[in-house]
Amino acid sequence: MTTLKRAFRNILRNRFRTLLVGVVLALCVAVFVSVLAGVDASEDATAQMLAEYAEAAEATLEQTEQSMTQIMVMSGRGPFSEDSEEPIDEDIVDEVSAMDDVAAVVPVVTQGFGEPEQGQEPGMGGGPGSGMGGPTVSFRGAEYMVYGVPLDPDLDEEYHVLPVSIAEGRSLEEGEDSAVLISSELTEYFGAGVGDTIDIDGTSFEVVGVYTSTIMQNQVYMSLDAAQDLLDMEGELSTLTVYADSVSAVDDVAAEIESAYPDFMVMAMTDMQRGSGDFIQRQQEYIIGTIDSNLASIQSLGIGTIAATGVVSVLLIFGLMFYTVRERTKEIGTLKALGFSNSDVMKQFMYEGSYIGLLGGAVGLGIAALAASGFASLILDPSGTLGTSVSVGITLSATLLGLGVAVIAGALGSLYPAWRASRVSPMEALKRE
Amino acid sequence: MAKTILKTIGLSKRYESDGNSVQALSNVNLEIERGDFVAIMGPSGSGKTTLLTLLGCLDKATKGRVLVGTKGIDVTSMPEGSLYSIRRRHLGFILQSFNLMPNLSALENVELPMEGLIRSAKRRRKRARVLLRMVEIPHREKHKPRQLSAGEQQRVAIARALANGPAVILADEPTGNLDWETSLSIVNMLSRLATEQKRTIVMVTHDPQMAVYANKKLFIRDGKLHEKDPVYDEALEQARRHSPDEPADTTPRQAD
Numbered sequence: 001m002t003t004l005k006r007a008f009r010n011i012l013r014n015r016f017r018t019l020l021v022g023v024v025l026a027l028c029v030a031v032f033v034s035v036l037a038g039v040d041a042s043e044d045a046t047a048q049m050l051a052e053y054a055e056a057a058e059a060t061l062e063q064t065e066q067s068m069t070q071i072m073v074m075s076g077r078g079p080f081s082e083d084s085e086e087p088i089d090e091d092i093v094d095e096v097s098a099m100d101d102v103a104a105v106v107p108v109v110t111q112g113f114g115e116p117e118q119g120q121e122p123g124m125g126g127g128p129g130s131g132m133g134g135p136t137v138s139f140r141g142a143e144y145m146v147y148g149v150p151l152d153p154d155l156d157e158e159y160h161v162l163p164v165s166i167a168e169g170r171s172l173e174e175g176e177d178s179a180v181l182i183s184s185e186l187t188e189y190f191g192a193g194v195g196d197t198i199d200i201d202g203t204s205f206e207v208v209g210v211y212t213s214t215i216m217q218n219q220v221y222m223s224l225d226a227a228q229d230l231l232d233m234e235g236e237l238s239t240l241t242v243y244a245d246s247v248s249a250v251d252d253v254a255a256e257i258e259s260a261y262p263d264f265m266v267m268a269m270t271d272m273q274r275g276s277g278d279f280i281q282r283q284q285e286y287i288i289g290t291i292d293s294n295l296a297s298i299q300s301l302g303i304g305t306i307a308a309t310g311v312v313s314v315l316l317i318f319g320l321m322f323y324t325v326r327e328r329t330k331e332i333g334t335l336k337a338l339g340f341s342n343s344d345v346m347k348q349f350m351y352e353g354s355y356i357g358l359l360g361g362a363v364g365l366g367i368a369a370l371a372a373s374g375f376a377s378l379i380l381d382p383s384g385t386l387g388t389s390v391s392v393g394i395t396l397s398a399t400l401l402g403l404g405v406a407v408i409a410g411a412l413g414s415l416y417p418a419w420r421a422s423r424v425s426p427m428e429a430l431k432r433e
Numbered sequence: 434m435a436k437t438i439l440k441t442i443g444l445s446k447r448y449e450s451d452g453n454s455v456q457a458l459s460n461v462n463l464e465i466e467r468g469d470f471v472a473i474m475g476p477s478g479s480g481k482t483t484l485l486t487l488l489g490c491l492d493k494a495t496k497g498r499v500l501v502g503t504k505g506i507d508v509t510s511m512p513e514g515s516l517y518s519i520r521r522r523h524l525g526f527i528l529q530s531f532n533l534m535p536n537l538s539a540l541e542n543v544e545l546p547m548e549g550l551i552r553s554a555k556r557r558r559k560r561a562r563v564l565l566r567m568v569e570i571p572h573r574e575k576h577k578p579r580q581l582s583a584g585e586q587q588r589v590a591i592a593r594a595l596a597n598g599p600a601v602i603l604a605d606e607p608t609g610n611l612d613w614e615t616s617l618s619i620v621n622m623l624s625r626l627a628t629e630q631k632r633t634i635v636m637v638t639h640d641p642q643m644a645v646y647a648n649k650k651l652f653i654r655d656g657k658l659h660e661k662d663p664v665y666d667e668a669l670e671q672a673r674r675h676s677p678d679e680p681a682d683t684t685p686r687q688a689d
Contacts (some may be wrong), residue, residue, distance in 0.1 A: 002548075006537070009536050013536050032482075331534065336520075337491060337526050337532075338492075338521065338522040338526065338593070339521020339524075339546055340517065341514070341518075426491040427491050430528060
């Protein structure tokens, strides 16, 4: 019989005691592995969250930077003046496009439709389902706005002329003159959805898509040509959005347009958007900081728990083996009398401790496989955020590490008791009982 | 001519404990030859077991020397790291309370000392079976110590003591926990080991009825070794008269 086999048989001598220590050890290993997997999962989830957020923030910043190159051109003294309804000649598109440092020109035809309910005041924003509460308030008293824009895929991809977030159906496609894209709020107003037909001022349009937006809630998008036909504005525009090549060129381009068309109102968005860009950047830093700090807390808690379970495991084995050595002093003395060396005896007790570690570790892994998410949530995230957002899975590396740590804890815990055993005098064998 | 296999020269042992000093052995000079069956007798606390532990390399003498084997290896100055090898290869122990490993079968208990000396598990097992046959309990090889009678347990202990073919067997009150009949069979077995296999047996006992089977008797009183002892001589004479098969007596010899 080898020392290994004898060591295994020895741990089964007092099954209740071994079982008791094994169960506590198994729980320690289960917590150890679960927390380890939980921290891993949190790190992965956080990394993914940060990557997604960074991507979104980058897109927002890009959009903001693009907006900073934007110049609005309106007739009259602005959107609230009576003369703002004077149309702009469509030739302006080519003229402005030919100016230096102009990247793109987006012509827009727009007009409000529908009658406001009695007692309502005209104003900016709102419309059906604006979510602002109280009576519906619409632009110049309109229930919705027809918004005619060029259906140019390249222009749309670069400057998002059409809404980006399509909830149902699809966006408008080039050449579609009898199709519209409406906001989700307007589906209720028109009582129509994707595939239905709506009537605007006696003309029928098919709804091909429904978009969502927090600010553009009462728009009906259609092609520029369709809007010009509908509003009887052939060759005319309502407003013009001009994009400069760069932010630094915005002021020069705006000045050039103003000087060429002194009757029009020209508004550069630079200053307003710059503030917005700074805000987004500050907000991004704050959110990243919060996520990092949350992850650091989880990591600290995880490391603390892992260390605690390791220490408890070592102490458990130490206690068991220390007691075992004291209990078996006569037996150890007999082994020494029979010619077993100090290292033979030490090896046997180290094996016994490691076996208990291995058995406890194996059972612990079984428990962890069943309840890793529960343990991880309970310890790392008692409020329940992690448990619902992060799936904790036991990986092969966590399994091997857990088993390795259990065996090492067994060997470490039995080191001193085994050394004591090796120092037992063979004289102990002769002591009378 | 018989060869000396165990020899002590001026052997003394003093125990110090809690400021008290006890002289357990004083200037013991002894020579034991190959094939001797020596009984060491004496009252409790006289130093019998102390002498056995020193002869068995289990403890260190305070003074004097112990020479083991026909080449007279001086084990007195050997470190513990080397003594285990002497115990494993040259000495066998039989103890009063048998000291068998409770979770091992009779066969596995006999195999135990062979670990480290015989690599092949098959050979260890085969030899253990031969030894169990020799001590007449081959049918008990799978039994655990608790399933064996006291006599059977001591037979397993004898087989274990013989596992590595030691030249010397040291027995500490081997019949102390056995009934008279079983004690006789055990002592007979030890006697046969000495006469038939030429193994040297050193048996500590306080029972004259067992000591009569030894061909040499030594007496210890107050840590001093004597060839004769008035009290034990008479007891031995009586035991010899009542002994079922009166063994031959030889005069014990103290080393010069």
